Amino acid sequence: MSDFDEFKAIFFEEGRELLQAAENDLMELRDGNGGGDTVNAIFRAVHSIKGGAGAFGYDRLVSFAHVFETVMDEVRNDRLPVTEPLVDLMLRARDVLSDLTDATEAGDQIGDEVGADIMAELSAVLDGGTPGSDDTRPTNEAADDGAPDEPNDGIDEESFEFDHLFNAGPESEGEEDTEAGSEEANDGIDAESFEFDHLFAGFGENASAESVEEEDQADGDRVAGEHGWRVLFRPGPSLLRNANEPLALIRELRRIGDVSVSADISGLPGLDDLDPLDCSLSWVLVVAGEATREQIEEVFEFVADEGDFDVQPWTGIDLEPGSEFSEIAGAEVDPTPISAAGDGEPSFDMDFGPTDGADEEPLFGEKGEVLAFAVTSSPNAAGPRRDVTMSPPATVRAATVQAATVQATSAKTTPTKSTPPAVSSLPKPPAREGEKAGPPATSGQRGGDARAASIRVDLNKVDRVANMAGELVITQAMLSQIIADLPDAQRLALLDAVDSLDQHTRELQESIMSMRAQPVRTVFQRVPRLIRELATQTGKKVKLDTVGETTEVDTTVIEQLGDPLTHMIRNAIDHGLESPEDRIAAGKPETGTVRLSAEHKGGRIVIEVRDDGKGIDRQRVFSKAVEKGLIEPDARLSDDEIDNMIFHPGFSTASSVSNISGRGVGMDVVKKNIQDLGGRVSIRSTPGRGSVFQLTLPLTLAVMDGMVVSVGEETLILPLQSIVECLRPTHADISHVSSVGDLLRLRGEVVSLIRLADCFNIDGALEDPSEGVVVVVDLDNNRKLGIIVDDLLGQQQVVIKSIEENYGAVDGVAAATILGNGRVALIVDVDELGDRAPTQTPAIAMAG
Amino acid sequence: MSKRVLIVDDSKTMRDLLNFTLSGAGYDVIQGVDGVDGLEVAEREEVDVVITDINMPRMDGFGLIEALRGHASYRSTPILVLTTETADDKKQRARSAGATGWIVKPFEPAKLLSVVERVMP
Numbered sequence: 012m013s014d015f016d017e018f019k020a021i022f023f024e025e026g027r028e029l030l031q032a033a034e035n036d037l038m039e040l041r042d043g044n045g046g047g048d049t050v051n052a053i054f055r056a057v058h059s060i061k062g063g064a065g066a067f068g069y070d071r072l073v074s075f076a077h078v079f080e081t082v083m084d085e086v087r088n089d090r091l092p093v094t095e096p097l098v099d100l101m102l103r104a105r106d107v108l109s110d111l112t113d114a115t116e117a118g119d120q121i122g123d124e125v126g127a128d129i130m131a132e133l134s135a136v137l138d139g140g141t142p143g144s145d146d147t148r149p150t151n152e153a154a155d156d157g158a159p160d161e162p163n164d165g166i167d168e169e170s171f172e173f174d175h176l177f178n179a180g181p182e183s184e185g186e187e188d189t190e191a192g193s194e195e196a197n198d199g200i201d202a203e204s205f206e207f208d209h210l211f212a213g214f215g216e217n218a219s220a221e222s223v224e225e226e227d228q229a230d231g232d233r234v235a236g237e238h239g240w241r242v243l244f245r246p247g248p249s250l251l252r253n254a255n256e257p258l259a260l261i262r263e264l265r266r267i268g269d270v271s272v273s274a275d276i277s278g279l280p281g282l283d284d285l286d287p288l289d290c291s292l293s294w295v296l297v298v299a300g301e302a303t304r305e306q307i308e309e310v311f312e313f314v315a316d317e318g319d320f321d322v323q324p325w326t327g328i329d330l331e332p333g334s335e336f337s338e339i340a341g342a343e344v345d346p347t348p349i350s351a352a353g354d355g356e357p358s359f360d361m362d363f364g365p366t367d368g369a370d371e372e373p374l375f376g377e378k379g380e381v382l383a384f385a386v387t388s389s390p391n392a393a394g395p396r397r398d399v400t401m402s403p404p405a406t407v408r409a410a411t412v413q414a415a416t417v418q419a420t421s422a423k424t425t426p427t428k429s430t431p432p433a434v435s436s437l438p439k440p441p442a443r444e445g446e447k448a449g450p451p452a453t454s455g456q457r458g459g460d461a462r463a464a465s466i467r468v469d470l471n472k473v474d475r476v477a478n479m480a481g482e483l484v485i486t487q488a489m490l491s492q493i494i495a496d497l498p499d500a501q502r503l504a505l506l507d508a509v510d511s512l513d514q515h516t517r518e519l520q521e522s523i524m525s526m527r528a529q530p531v532r533t534v535f536q537r538v539p540r541l542i543r544e545l546a547t548q549t550g551k552k553v554k555l556d557t558v559g560e561t562t563e564v565d566t567t568v569i570e571q572l573g574d575p576l577t578h579m580i581r582n583a584i585d586h587g588l589e590s591p592e593d594r595i596a597a598g599k600p601e602t603g604t605v606r607l608s609a610e611h612k613g614g615r616i617v618i619e620v621r622d623d624g625k626g627i628d629r630q631r632v633f634s635k636a637v638e639k640g641l642i643e644p645d646a647r648l649s650d651d652e653i654d655n656m657i658f659h660p661g662f663s664t665a666s667s668v669s670n671i672s673g674r675g676v677g678m679d680v681v682k683k684n685i686q687d688l689g690g691r692v693s694i695r696s697t698p699g700r701g702s703v704f705q706l707t708l709p710l711t712l713a714v715m716d717g718m719v720v721s722v723g724e725e726t727l728i729l730p731l732q733s734i735v736e737c738l739r740p741t742h743a744d745i746s747h748v749s750s751v752g753d754l755l756r757l758r759g760e761v762v763s764l765i766r767l768a769d770c771f772n773i774d775g776a777l778e779d780p781s782e783g784v785v786v787v788v789d790l791d792n793n794r795k796l797g798i799i800v801d802d803l804l805g806q807q808q809v810v811i812k813s814i815e816e817n818y819g820a821v822d823g824v825a826a827a828t829i830l831g832n833g834r835v836a837l838i839v840d841v842d843e844l845g846d847r848a849p850t851q852t853p854a855i856a857m858a859g
Numbered sequence: 860m861s862k863r864v865l866i867v868d869d870s871k872t873m874r875d876l877l878n879f880t881l882s883g884a885g886y887d888v889i890q891g892v893d894g895v896d897g898l899e900v901a902e903r904e905e906v907d908v909v910i911t912d913i914n915m916p917r918m919d920g921f922g923l924i925e926a927l928r929g930h931a932s933y934r935s936t937p938i939l940v941l942t943t944e945t946a947d948d949k950k951q952r953a954r955s956a957g958a959t960g961w962i963v964k965p966f967e968p969a970k971l972l973s974v975v976e977r978v979m980p
Binding site: 015019021023057059061062063065066067068073249252254255256259260264310312313316317521639 | 868869870871873876879920928934935936937939943950954955957958959960961964965976977979980
């Protein structure tokens with residue numbers, strides 16, 4: 012290695028110095044002048060030379076120095092007395108070491124006999140012989156157990172050294188190696204294998220290791236390049252404990268070929284039994300391409316011998332998942348159901364945490380087969396992590412082990428985006444009232460020239476294109492589905508193309524969506540006039556602040572913003588703000604402020620109307636609610652709950668209906684409209700200080716992130732952004748309260764439960780909630796609802812198709828979509844479901 | 860920020876070679892001269908990968924690995940042993956001490972680097 016030449020030069024130079032010093036020290040010893048320090052110095056010199064020689068692979072030096080060093084070690088530890096003969100021997104040994112070093116430096120071939128006799132003497136000393144005596148001269152007995160008599164001088168020196176190597180080694184293998192050694196010696200060891208053995212300090216397994224390698228080499232050459240290799244890997248118990256990382260191994264494999272990964276999760280125990288340091292997974296990895304068996308084995312070199320590891324040539328034939336492990340493991344693979352038997356404990360908790368939206372393809376196979384899936388960050392990503400507890404697929408309970416498939420592509424994974432584009436960064440189009448011009452929207456123009464050219468486009472045309480893009484997404488999902496079911500060879504061949512198609516489709520759709528994006532300014536522009544009118548009519552003084560007018564949102568949403576906004580502002584001025592006199596009396600500035608803001612938050616648009624008025628009169632609201640029979644007199648509601656009562660149908664805060672707010676055009680209508688759009692509206696209030704109306708809407712009404720669930724034979728969609736968590740309850744967590752229904756205990760909270768099957772009269776669904784999954788959703792008034800479904804099938808972005816346009820409004824159904832398998836799935840309106848659940852808060856029910 | 864490797868070996872030549880090879884490849888290298896010293900350095904510094912010899916005075920490689928694995932911060936740090944011995948029982952011993960993998964002495968620079976890269980978190 013020419014890199015190391017410099018180091019080698021240093022080594023030899025230092026070595027010479029050390030040897031010179033050692034000679035002086037030995038002289039001292041011989042003269043009776045040396046002490047412990049001297050002996051130590053000699054030891055360190057030899058040790059150092061040995062270390063350096065080992066670094067460069069100078070085996071002859073190593074082996075000699077080793078024996079020498081061992082003797083020195085014994086001496087410095089007072090296990091060998093410093094006698095004159097011994098010192099004499101050491102001097103001779105030092106000479107040999109010096110010769111060997113010089114010869115090595117010069118690159119000379121070192122004859123096997125060099126130093127042989129000295130080594131023999133040194134070894135004999137270690138064996139307990141007295142240096143200088145006849146014991147230490149090479150003899151039959153000392154050297155050669157069981158070998159036939161050999162004359163003293165005519166000893167086969169190769170075998171001799173060999174034997175002494177074994178004896179002198181720190182863990183001598185004893186007789187058997189000696190015999191093996193002598194056999195080989197008698198065969199006339201060639202220098203190479205000799206060195207080989209030296210490398211391993213006398214352990215004799217190396218020769219066989221080498222021949223196995225050669226075999227594999229041939230094997231590797233023969234079949235590599237046809238199609239590839241199939242690798243079966245089940246890690247042993249120490250893998251994770253010793254910081255080996257399956258993901259890193261797969262990553263390494265990807266460097267040498269195209270890898271298709273199948274993970275078998277059937278071995279995962281229930282959460283209670285799960286030790287995170289046990290890798291209970293196993294993999295089938297297909298490495299396609301030019302990689303050799305050797306390369307693959309090298310990747311697994313540290314882990315292959317523990318656990319199961321097998322590499323077979325792969326000729327592109329369809330894999331039979333599940334059977335492989337039975338083959339190599341020998342015994343039947345235990346198809347233990349994942350959940351602990353009998354007690355209905357929740358099954359294992361796979362917590363993915365938010366990703367950056369990198370992996371989004373639908374990862375589910377046939378219905379009922381749950382596979383590992385990536386949780387994309389939900390639109391409300393500001394919230395806590397989503398814990399996903401999933402049930403094992405029904406198929407796992409069958410006799411054969413099903414390999415769960417995690418779709419992984421080769422190194423060219425294309426990242427996909429999960430949220431609609433950052434619409435706010437597009438160039439701002441000239442806003443024209445009444446005309447909805449289509450601004451030029453290309454991602455490439457982000458943050459670019461603000462005076463970009465624009466054209467005017469009929470909105471209908473844009474809508475049609477957007478619709479087509481939506482259909483394209485659906486079709487592409489269907490395609491992905493079909494391809495996932497293909498045999499490996501074809502699937503791998505198509506993977507790149509499909510990936511590319513997927514990415515382009517999404518980009519196309521996002522571009523089109525962004526074409527329809529407009530800043531909210533178009534809606535905000537109407538507000539000043541509205542406020543002036545209201546101020547005049549109520550005799551109040553109002554100032555308007557606007558923030559975030561450039562925030563962009565899809566046209567479909569913009570259109571819907573107008574009315575709610577108007578109502579909220581009217582409410583703020585009419586009921587929120589006090590008259591100028593009252594304000595002064597309260598120590599506030601005469602002019603009230605209404606602050607209107609819009610911002611993007613977690614994939615939604617959040618619009619707030621904030622006033623600094625007197626806030627909600629909670630007493631009055633409460634009494635009103637009781638009066639209207641909406642709540643019980645002894646009901647205990649939180650402040651927030653009281654405040655949000657104003658959205659309740661049949662509620663009107665105005666004791667006299669004002670002209671402006673109008674009868675029947677109340678907050679409940681506003682809320683309904685917003686909810687129909689998939690949004691939320693709520694209010695927060697501080698008495699005396701003011702109130703904040705908050706309105707959230709999705710950035711686009713065309714696409715939504717959904718959780719696909721199964722109920723009986725039906726597939727339904729729950730809006731992902733409403734979902735707080737999913738879990739499998741135990742019977743202990745559920746109580747039935749007769750007037751209220753089923754309730755779920757969830758970490759100190761109590762949540763109403765409803766069965767989705769009951770809501771939609773679906774037959775054939777699971778009866779027992781502890782066998783299904785409870786999806787806990789957030790309702791808009793800070794309540795939660797637990798929806799019982801049979802199973803979670805996965806997540807995907809769904810294109811929303813309006814039911815009303817195509818059929819008619821349906822209770823409990825927000826919209827519909829077409830899944831990748833071509834079937835129609837209804838999108839559930841969770842807020843409507845929530846309305847069906849008992850209105851009393853469960854806390855009261857429990858107390859009663 | 861470059862990854863840091865701790866090398867522990869009582870042979871200065873060996874340490875020099877490892878340092879040369881690893882820093883040449885862009886890693887930041889710190890050293891310990893035996894098990895005890897290596898442990899001190901490891902406790903003081905943050906390290907991404909540890910490479911250690913086995914036969915060292917004061918505390919050998921196995922002792923070092925076991926000590927490191929006892930530290931929370933080194934529970935999942937890759938630790939490679941550098942060894943002239945590759946007998947199965949040695950491998951087992953290394954593995955049960957908690958070693959991630961091994962490199963055989965004398966080492967091929969390319970092989971050393973590829974192993975380090977493979978285990979590097």
